[in-house]
Amino acid sequence: MTHGRAVAGGALVTAASCVVAWALAYPASMLGPALVRAVADAAAVVTVGLAVVPMLDGPRYRAELTRRATAPLVSASAVWLVAELMRLVLAGAEAAGTAATDLGVGTAWAFATQTAVGRAGLLTIIAAAVVCAAATLAGRSGPVTVIVAGSAGIGVMGHPLTGHLADSPFGGVAIAVHALAAALWCGVLAALVLTVDHRGQWARVLPRFSQLSLASVAALLAGGAVGGVALLASPAELATTGYGRVLTAKILLTAVLLVLAWRNREIWLPSARAHRSTATVSRTRAYAELSLMAAALAAAATLSVTG
Numbered sequence: 001m002t003h004g005r006a007v008a009g010g011a012l013v014t015a016a017s018c019v020v021a022w023a024l025a026y027p028a029s030m031l032g033p034a035l036v037r038a039v040a041d042a043a044a045v046v047t048v049g050l051a052v053v054p055m056l057d058g059p060r061y062r063a064e065l066t067r068r069a070t071a072p073l074v075s076a077s078a079v080w081l082v083a084e085l086m087r088l089v090l091a092g093a094e095a096a097g098t099a100a101t102d103l104g105v106g107t108a109w110a111f112a113t114q115t116a117v118g119r120a121g122l123l124t125i126i127a128a129a130v131v132c133a134a135a136t137l138a139g140r141s142g143p144v145t146v147i148v149a150g151s152a153g154i155g156v157m158g159h160p161l162t163g164h165l166a167d168s169p170f171g172g173v174a175i176a177v178h179a180l181a182a183a184l185w186c187g188v189l190a191a192l193v194l195t196v197d198h199r200g201q202w203a204r205v206l207p208r209f210s211q212l213s214l215a216s217v218a219a220l221l222a223g224g225a226v227g228g229v230a231l232l233a234s235p236a237e238l239a240t241t242g243y244g245r246v247l248t249a250k251i252l253l254t255a256v257l258l259v260l261a262w263r264n265r266e267i268w269l270p271s272a273r274a275h276r277s278t279a280t281v282s283r284t285r286a287y288a289e290l291s292l293m294a295a296a297l298a299a300a301a302t303l304s305v306t307g
Helices: 003-025 031-056 062-096 105-114 116-137 142-162 169-195 199-231 242-273 279-304
Strands: none
Touching (some): 003 031, 003 242, 031 116, 031 279, 062 169, 105 116, 169 199, 169 279, 199 242, 242 279
């Protein structure tokens, strides 16, 4: 499967999963904002992964992986930037009680600078723009890589701090950590698919990705558990409310994903480390995980716009 077909497949899975999640949440969620949020979040996740992935290879080969990651990083961060601009306009229009096409520049600027949600959106837009500009104009030296990765991480954590748990500092931080951990786990795997093309590279980077994913999954589960407990008044809401139904679907998807990831760790990792898995086999295993990740990300995006 070519990279273009892989990206198209991921987009299709994300869109379809978003529609299903919207149906579970209906009428507490709107499909348009959920789709825009899903696109923005997916692009942000891939941006984080592409910013971080060169760090998984050894110093001798890092420059090659950085070079291969640059073009898709520019594309992903540009999509992220455009989607965040659309998201800010939709949020501003909702706050002003008007259609997005009727939102004036002054009203949009006031929303972006005078509300917590708007400032979070503006911060994310700036982060995406910094990543896109740095990847396009600057050589990916060590300091630039750190700036790109840091900016991407800041952008990912901006919105969760002003979401459903904005009134709970501890809960907001937990969800922000949850979002960053998910971005690292899912984004780096996506970046590996987009940049690694032979078994020798998989043998070098997959063990390091496995170590990163263990830490990311631990943070993801801890942050998600804290956020879920803070948001739900009772376990019954997992079935009786739109938010709860989407959260239940996300939990089930995450559980299946964890089982698959653990199986791959037990089977795929030793095989790849020993150069027994071809690049095609490694990509196929990664695609299976990424499909579930895309569905879980779509559910998370729908949760963020579900009342």
